[in-house]
Amino acid sequence: MSQTDVTGAPRRGKVLTLDTMNPNIKQVEYAVRGAIVQRAVKIEKELREGAKKPFTEVIKANIGDAHAMGQKPITFLRQVLAMCAYPELLKDDAFPKDAKQRAQRILEACGGHSIGAYSASQGIECIRQDVSRFIEKRDGGIPSNPDNIFLSTGASDAIVTLLKLMVSGEGRTRTGVMISIPQYPLYSAAIADLGAVQVSYYLDEDKCWSLDVAELRRALRAAREHCHPRVLCIINPGNPTGQVQSRQCIEDVIRFAKEEGLFLMADEVYQDNVYAEGCKFHSFKKVLFEMGPEYSSTVELASFHSTSKCYMGECGFRGGYMEIVNMDPAVKAQLVKLVSVRLCPPVPGQALLDLVVNPPQPDEPSYSSFMKERTAVLDALAKKARMTEQIFNKVPGITCNPVQGAMYTFPRITLPPKAIDKAKEEGQVPDMFYCMRLLEEEGICLVPGSGFGQREGTFHFRMTILPPAEKLEIVLHKISAFHQRFTKEFS
Amino acid sequence: MSQTDVTGAPRRGKVLTLDTMNPNIKQVEYAVRGAIVQRAVKIEKELREGAKKPFTEVIKANIGDAHAMGQKPITFLRQVLAMCAYPELLKDDAFPKDAKQRAQRILEACGGHSIGAYSASQGIECIRQDVSRFIEKRDGGIPSNPDNIFLSTGASDAIVTLLKLMVSGEGRTRTGVMISIPQYPLYSAAIADLGAVQVSYYLDEDKCWSLDVAELRRALRAAREHCHPRVLCIINPGNPTGQVQSRQCIEDVIRFAKEEGLFLMADEVYQDNVYAEGCKFHSFKKVLFEMGPEYSSTVELASFHSTSKCYMGECGFRGGYMEIVNMDPAVKAQLVKLVSVRLCPPVPGQALLDLVVNPPQPDEPSYSSFMKERTAVLDALAKKARMTEQIFNKVPGITCNPVQGAMYTFPRITLPPKAIDKAKEEGQVPDMFYCMRLLEEEGICLVPGSGFGQREGTFHFRMTILPPAEKLEIVLHKISAFHQRFTKEFS
Numbered sequence: 001m002s003q004t005d006v007t008g009a010p011r012r013g014k015v016l017t018l019d020t021m022n023p024n025i026k027q028v029e030y031a032v033r034g035a036i037v038q039r040a041v042k043i044e045k046e047l048r049e050g051a052k053k054p055f056t057e058v059i060k061a062n063i064g065d066a067h068a069m070g071q072k073p074i075t076f077l078r079q080v081l082a083m084c085a086y087p088e089l090l091k092d093d094a095f096p097k098d099a100k101q102r103a104q105r106i107l108e109a110c111g112g113h114s115i116g117a118y119s120a121s122q123g124i125e126c127i128r129q130d131v132s133r134f135i136e137k138r139d140g141g142i143p144s145n146p147d148n149i150f151l152s153t154g155a156s157d158a159i160v161t162l163l164k165l166m167v168s169g170e171g172r173t174r175t176g177v178m179i180s181i182p183q184y185p186l187y188s189a190a191i192a193d194l195g196a197v198q199v200s201y202y203l204d205e206d207k208c209w210s211l212d213v214a215e216l217r218r219a220l221r222a223a224r225e226h227c228h229p230r231v232l233c234i235i236n237p238g239n240p241t242g243q244v245q246s247r248q249c250i251e252d253v254i255r256f257a258k259e260e261g262l263f264l265m266a267d268e269v270y271q272d273n274v275y276a277e278g279c280k281f282h283s284f285k286k287v288l289f290e291m292g293p294e295y296s297s298t299v300e301l302a303s304f305h306s307t308s309k310c311y312m313g314e315c316g317f318r319g320g321y322m323e324i325v326n327m328d329p330a331v332k333a334q335l336v337k338l339v340s341v342r343l344c345p346p347v348p349g350q351a352l353l354d355l356v357v358n359p360p361q362p363d364e365p366s367y368s369s370f371m372k373e374r375t376a377v378l379d380a381l382a383k384k385a386r387m388t389e390q391i392f393n394k395v396p397g398i399t400c401n402p403v404q405g406a407m408y409t410f411p412r413i414t415l416p417p418k419a420i421d422k423a424k425e426e427g428q429v430p431d432m433f434y435c436m437r438l439l440e441e442e443g444i445c446l447v448p449g450s451g452f453g454q455r456e457g458t459f460h461f462r463m464t465i466l467p468p469a470e471k472l473e474i475v476l477h478k479i480s481a482f483h484q485r486f487t488k489e490f491s
Numbered sequence: 492m493s494q495t496d497v498t499g500a501p502r503r504g505k506v507l508t509l510d511t512m513n514p515n516i517k518q519v520e521y522a523v524r525g526a527i528v529q530r531a532v533k534i535e536k537e538l539r540e541g542a543k544k545p546f547t548e549v550i551k552a553n554i555g556d557a558h559a560m561g562q563k564p565i566t567f568l569r570q571v572l573a574m575c576a577y578p579e580l581l582k583d584d585a586f587p588k589d590a591k592q593r594a595q596r597i598l599e600a601c602g603g604h605s606i607g608a609y610s611a612s613q614g615i616e617c618i619r620q621d622v623s624r625f626i627e628k629r630d631g632g633i634p635s636n637p638d639n640i641f642l643s644t645g646a647s648d649a650i651v652t653l654l655k656l657m658v659s660g661e662g663r664t665r666t667g668v669m670i671s672i673p674q675y676p677l678y679s680a681a682i683a684d685l686g687a688v689q690v691s692y693y694l695d696e697d698k699c700w701s702l703d704v705a706e707l708r709r710a711l712r713a714a715r716e717h718c719h720p721r722v723l724c725i726i727n728p729g730n731p732t733g734q735v736q737s738r739q740c741i742e743d744v745i746r747f748a749k750e751e752g753l754f755l756m757a758d759e760v761y762q763d764n765v766y767a768e769g770c771k772f773h774s775f776k777k778v779l780f781e782m783g784p785e786y787s788s789t790v791e792l793a794s795f796h797s798t799s800k801c802y803m804g805e806c807g808f809r810g811g812y813m814e815i816v817n818m819d820p821a822v823k824a825q826l827v828k829l830v831s832v833r834l835c836p837p838v839p840g841q842a843l844l845d846l847v848v849n850p851p852q853p854d855e856p857s858y859s860s861f862m863k864e865r866t867a868v869l870d871a872l873a874k875k876a877r878m879t880e881q882i883f884n885k886v887p888g889i890t891c892n893p894v895q896g897a898m899y900t901f902p903r904i905t906l907p908p909k910a911i912d913k914a915k916e917e918g919q920v921p922d923m924f925y926c927m928r929l930l931e932e933e934g935i936c937l938v939p940g941s942g943f944g945q946r947e948g949t950f951h952f953r954m955t956i957l958p959p960a961e962k963l964e965i966v967l968h969k970i971s972a973f974h975q976r977f978t979k980e981f982s
Contacts, residue, residue: 016818022656025825034828063609067607068605068609081576085572086572089580112562114559115807115808116557116804117556117557118556121524153833153837154834165512166511189832190832230511263506300507316608316610316838318834326505328509337521338516341681347807
């Protein structure tokens with residue numbers, strides 16, 4: 001890399017280049033904020049600068065960002081947070097008593113009674129206690145120990161931390177991490193970053209994206225030829241696929257994990273987002289404990305939750321937690337040490353999480369308005385989930401499973417062979433080509449299915465159901481019309 | 492690991508054990524929240540439960556956590572944050588106009604006008620612009636490009652991210668990272684976590700912990716035998732050592748980095764914390780640009796700042812930024828991709844950072860009270876810095892460099908040989924033995940020098956100067972008395 005400059009003196013190139021940088025990072029991909037989103041941001045800028053387009057705004061249906069799509073924050077949560085930030089407001093009569101009590105309790109648990117102090121690295125103790133009580137209540141009384149709760153910077157942080165803890169070995173002994181396809185690309189990105197081995201198991205699109213243990217077994221057997229699979233990741237309700245797992249399926253997965261010696265990671269950040277009739281959220285923890293001591297005392301499990309989804313949609317606060325079950329105490333001590341290096345999760349996010357796990361109770365003044373706001377959000381999402389499925393399934397060439405839960409639809413799109421050829425000609429994967437065309441023509445930003453993984457030869461996109469109902473309806477019809485136009489153009 | 496249980500059926504051990512976990516994580520150490528702090532937390536619990544001790548409270552002088560030590564948040568910052576959390580307050584006449592304008596501007600830059608929306612992964616654009624303007628003003632007009640600003644979850648996050656980007660190679664080609672000894676243990680922890688090679692250079696205690704290029708050269712030459720040193724980390728003002736680097740020293744370091752092909756990382760989170768007469772903070776960026784285009788267009792630099800230190804002390808919000816200079820654009824694109832996986836830094840922390848880089852101006856209503864609060868904090872710290880040095884230097888067996896800046900003193904302590912033997916007998920490093928005794932006898936929690944690194948055969952501790960002046964004075968006298976008692980006991 002050394003060269004000489006015009007004076008003949010030796011000249012160095014950059015120290016840090018694509019050739020010298022961490023090679024794992026080059027393998028990282030995160031489609032939810034990838035090329036298409038960068039293009040969307042550019043188009044927005046062009047629009048602001050007066051460019052003429054066939055549309056007046058870009059609708060970013062690429063990411064589960066409820067507030068950005070117009071969902072209003074829940075009043076109670078924000079009142080308490082405002083008082084935590086500026087405790088003078090505790091004297092303000094405009095705030096209800098229960099909100100004040102919550103704020104006071106959080107502040108008393110903070111160093112110097114300020115959310116500007118560091119907290120314990122695992123999170124503020126009384127908030128971890130509240131999380132445990134929340135889990136116990138949710139799971140019908142199955143005990144939860146605050147010592148097993150780790151607050152985090154959103155769920156992503158906890159997921160990456162736990163994966164990091166589990167990566168070891170080289171070559172055929174390297175840790176394999178089983179993830180669903182389609183998956184949420186945080187997983188594939190973290191696996192690449194850590195140099196672990198991705199072990200893909202496919203969800204069954206024909207059976208509403210359900211998970212089949214035979215497929216888990218197939219993937220595991222094949223992986224054992226070249227790595228050491230030690231972790232099984234499940235997202236329930238599913239992202240990007242929106243399925244809600246049956247209790248039976250969860251039991252089967254747990255049995256499989258025990259038989260095969262796998263650490264279970266259950267990503268349950270959409271636990272309140274269940275819409276389809278007959279579907280119900282079952283936590284892995286609850287099912288594990290209901291299977292009896294043979295399971296509940298042996299199977300290692302980490303489950304994850306977040307303040308970013310459900311009815312709150314408070315993504316910006318980066319609040320979350322994980323609960324660990326049956327972790328070797330010596331490893332847990334290492335985990336405690338590891339999280340201490342980053343000092344603590346953001347305290348405003350911890351405070352917010354406390355309100356989520358300890359919301360207003362029926363005898364408290366904020367209860368009725370809190371419940372009204374909460375129900376309105378969840379009811380609207382349920383309606384939009386149905387609307388999405390109905391409109392898409394009317395379009396020839398689009399097939400859409402019911403959005404049983406979470407915040408996304410992941411419809412399958414049939415692309416004409418000529419479109420596939422054209423995409424290849426332009427050096428793009430076909431569904432990226434499709435989504436880019438949609439973005440340029442309609443100003444709608446989706447994420448191509450290839451960003452989440454899909455069976456070879458199939459094509460999808462992920463779209464959030466978060467825009468307001470009237471806008472969502474227009475978006476769905478625009479996509480439908482685009483799809484027909486696109487199909488015609490390349491037929 | 493397979494065994495059989497009482498029924499004769501095969502029984503598995505844990506999937507995740509000390510033997511199977513990530514071996515790098517086992518090497519991670521972070522003394523600032525290590526064994527001594529865990530013991531301090533236990534003692535606090537014992538006190539709450541009524542245990543009799545020679546003291547009534549534990550004083551945690553182990554960590555730079557200003558609010559926990561009683562420093563009050565700056566009113567202006569918190570007013571704006573409260574309005575950002577609960578925009579209804581924008582209607583409240585109790586808040587000054589400039590605070591309202593700041594809140595409004597931040598909210599307008601947020602998706603859906605809510606700090607609950609995700610921001611761009613690099614941080615909110617208008618805040619990055621404000622950061623650039625702040626840097627330009629600080630550095631006398633040297634240009635700063637908002638595209639080179641990355642907001643972060645505290646400075647730690649950005650430091651770890653950048654180190655991660657730079658780690659590659661195996662064996663003798665593995666990335667070496669030069670860090671000072673003593674150092675802030677985030678660096679050694681991140682290096683262990685990433686499996687990079689720590690290259691230690693020693694600060695000169697006899698010259699007020701100054702940095703000497705000859706020592707850098709010695710360390711570099713030695714390291715080249717077994718790794719590929721590519722990064723040079725500097726903390727200025729110093730943590731834990733409190734020195735403020737001269738302009739000349741910074742110039743020498745930059746010249747050295749250029750000659751030797753090193754990427755510079757300048758940790759400048761204490762940039763407002765300069766107390767000693769004749770000392771001034773010089774940013775690496777400014778010195779680099781003043782050295783002319785030969786340097787300013789070639790030397791790769793990242794500098795870090797945070798909302799946790801200076802006069803704000805807002806650790807809990809986890810706000811921060813880094814500015815990168817001369818980074819290869821292709822690598823920068825990889826960095827943008829990498830940060831996108833974690834979605835975004837906490838938005839309340841971003842908002843707070845915006846206020847730090849864009850504080851009230853002389854013609855604004857909050858200016859005078861803001862300046863009064865700010866000055867009071869910094870003046871008090873300056874007084875405490877002097878008091879600390881004066882009291883410690885009166886004690887035989889304690890030698891203390893002036894606390895020129897930052898928030899810590901790192902005095903050298905002479906330990907009697909019998910104490911060293913006794914520590915070894917108990918399996919402790921001598922300064923840990925000393926600090927543990929101090930904790931048990933006086934309820935004062937310090938961090939042993941061994942947690943930061945020190946020359947073989949020397950012993951130190953790190954103590955923050957953050958307790959209120961009256962309390963700090965008592966603490967200093969208690970430590971002095973303890974030291975004399977301890978010395979006598981083991982003589």
